[in-house]
Amino acid sequence: MSCVNNQFRSVPVKVTTTDGFGNAFISKSTIDSSETSSSLTLSSKKLRDMVSLGKCEKKTAFMIPEFESFEIDVEVDGEKQRLQVESGVGDTIVKEEWRGEHVCNVFYPSTGGPFKVIIHTNGGVSLMQDARSQMLANLGYLVVEVGYNLPQYGQELIFLRQEMHLEYFEAIIRRALKHEKAYGEEVCFIGHSKGADLALFTSVACPGLVALTICSSGGFNAPVFLDSTYGDKRFPNAGRDLNDCLL
Amino acid sequence: MKLLDFAHNSEDGLMRMIGPHGLPGAMSLAYQYEDHPLYIADSYDSGYYLNPKALEISRSYPIPAPRKMLYFMTLDDPIVAPTREMMIAFMDEFKSKLPSGVEVEMLDAGHLYVMPDIPGNENSSNSLKSSFSLL
Numbered sequence: 570m571s572c573v574n575n576q577f578r579s580v581p582v583k584v585t586t587t588d589g590f591g592n593a594f595i596s597k598s599t600i601d602s603s604e605t606s607s608s609l610t611l612s613s614k615k616l617r618d619m620v621s622l623g624k625c626e627k628k629t630a631f632m633i634p635e636f637e638s639f640e641i642d643v644e645v646d647g648e649k650q651r652l653q654v655e656s657g658v659g660d661t662i663v664k665e666e667w668r669g670e671h672v673c674n675v676f677y678p679s680t681g682g683p684f685k686v687i688i689h690t691n692g693g694v695s696l697m698q699d700a701r702s703q704m705l706a707n708l709g710y711l712v713v714e715v716g717y718n719l720p721q722y723g724q725e726l727i728f729l730r731q732e733m734h735l736e737y738f739e740a741i742i743r744r745a746l747k748h749e750k751a752y753g754e755e756v757c758f759i760g761h762s763k764g765a766d767l768a769l770f771t772s773v774a775c776p777g778l779v780a781l782t783i784c785s786s787g788g789f790n791a792p793v794f795l796d797s798t799y800g801d802k803r804f805p806n807a808g809r810d811l812n813d814c815l816l
Numbered sequence: 817m818k819l820l821d822f823a824h825n826s827e828d829g830l831m832r833m834i835g836p837h838g839l840p841g842a843m844s845l846a847y848q849y850e851d852h853p854l855y856i857a858d859s860y861d862s863g864y865y866l867n868p869k870a871l872e873i874s875r876s877y878p879i880p881a882p883r884k885m886l887y888f889m890t891l892d893d894p895i896v897a898p899t900r901e902m903m904i905a906f907m908d909e910f911k912s913k914l915p916s917g918v919e920v921e922m923l924d925a926g927h928l929y930v931m932p933d934i935p936g937n938e939n940s941s942n943s944l945k946s947s948f949s950l951l
Contacts, residue, residue: 762927765887769880769882769885769887770880772882772885773880773881773882776882776883779882779883780883780884781884781885781886782882782884782885782886783885783886783888784885784887784888785887785888785889785890785923786888786889786890786893786895786896786927787896788847789879789880789887789907790874790877790878790880790910791849791874791877793846793847794846805877807848807849807854807874807877808846
C-alpha cells in the first residue's frame with residue numbers, strides 16, 4: 570500500500586465468483602487505501618458486497634444450483650488470491666437426506682451438540698436450495714431444509730395443488746425436534762419468498778412449536794398463489810388463480 | 817387476462833414478462849385479493865398505483881401474529897411489488913397495526929438479496945503469493 574502526498578489512493582479491486590456451472594460473476598470496485606491496513610486487508614463486508622453485485626459475463630438466467638462449490642478470485646491492486654468456497658458437508662457439517670413422506674435435507678455440525686433447530690423453506694422453485702441451511706449449520710444449528718415443490722422426489726407441483734397443508738411442516742418440526750442431535754422443544758422457522766408465507770402461517774398455526782419466525786420477500790398478510798390450511802383453519806391466498814397463469 | 821399474456825420472447829431465448837402498458841414489474845401482478853389485482857396501471861405515464869378495491873379487501877385479512885417475527889421486505893423486488901414506492905405504500909397499510917412481537921424491516925435489495933451460495937465454509941488458498949488477506 571502506498572500513500573501519495575499524505576493522501577490515500579484508490580486501489581482497484583476485482584472479484585470474480587465462479588459457480589458450479591462455470592458461470593463467472595464479475596464485480597469491479599475500488600477501495601480507498603484508508604480502508605486497508607498496511608497489508609492491504611479487504612474487509613469481509615466489502616467482499617460480500619462485491620460478490621453480491623457481481624454481473625454474469627454472459628447472458629444467463631439466474632439459476633440457483635444445488636450447492637456444490639464456488640471459487641472467488643479476488644484481485645486487489647493487481648495481486649490475486651483465490652477462495653475456494655465449499656459447503657462443509659463431510660467436513661465441518663453432516664448432511665442427512667429425508668425422502669418419502671418428508672423431503673428434507675438436514676445439516677448439523679460434525680462435532681458437539683445437541684443443537685438448536687432451524688426449519689428453513691426457500692422459494693418455490695423446484696430445487697432443493699441448501700446453501701443457506703449449510704451456512705447456518707456451520708454456525709452451530711441443526712437445520713432442516715424442507716422441500717415442498719419437488720416433483721423429482723414425488724411431490725406434486727404447487728402450481729397444480731388446490732391448497733397447502735401446513736400439517737406437513739408441523740410434522741417435520743416434530744420429527745426434527747426428536748432428532749438425536751436436536752436441542753429444545755421449539756424451533757426457529759425461516760422462510761423466503763413462497764417459503765416465507767409457509768413459515769409465517771405454520772408459525773401462526775403452531776405457536777407452541779415455533780418460538781421465532783424470520784421471513785423475507787413474500788406474502789405478508791396472506792399466502793401467495795394458493796391457500797394454506799391447518800385442520801379446519803383456512804388462510805386464503807392473495808394470489809392470482811394459478812390456472813390463470815397457464816398457457 | 818392470463819399472466820403469461822405479459823410474457824415476451826427475448827433475443828437471448830429467455831421468456832420475460834412486461835407489465836401492462838409496457839411497464840416493468842409484471843411478476844408482481846400475481847398479487848391479487850379476490851380477483852382484484854393489488855397493483856394496477858392506467859397508462860405508462862401514470863405508472864402503477866395500489867388498487868383501492870384490493871386494498872379494501874386486504875384490510876379484512878387479519879395480520880398474522882406469530883409469537884415473535886422479523887419480516888424483511890425487499891424494495892427493489894419486482895417479484896413482490898412493481899416499484900419500491902408501491903412496496904412502501906402497501907406496507908404502510910400495516911405499519912401502525914403490527915401485532916406485538918412482529919417487526920418489519922424494509923431492505924434496499926432485490927428478491928435474492930442474499931446470494932444463496934455465499935460461503936458456508938471458506939478456505940483461502942495459501943499457494944498464491946499474497947500481500948493482502950481477507951478478514
